[in-house]
Amino acid sequence: MNCKEAIRLMSEEMDRDLDGGNRFALRLHKLICVGCRNYQKQLSFIRQACQQQVAVDDAPPTTPDLNPPQRL
Template sequence: MMNCKEAIRLMSEEMDRDLAGSDRFALRLHKLICVGCRNYHKQLTFLRQACQQPLAADDITPPPPI
């Protein structure tokens, strides 16, 4: 079973490249079980979206409340 440290590393890598099938499956399984990593992934996705947007803050939708 994947631990949170490994899941965080894979989530970061996933932002830059496609993961291998086994890594993608293991990460998906871990996020189904781990609420903390699920929330971290939402926050990471939000930050990436915010950094790619122009400075108009009205266009950025925050992640849903936890």
């Protein structure tokens, strides 16, 4: 397996389960290829960051406190 194929499979793996042969080949490739291991870490980080941003965007807006505490 070359890096181009590994990258394609990493992207597919985020959307669906890979079949046994592709899953094994991808794991084997990542054992020997530091570039693809790093790429998968970055891909996972970006996906997680996007999911967190969507969660923040979907949260109901907060209203500011219109009556701040009064000083005595």
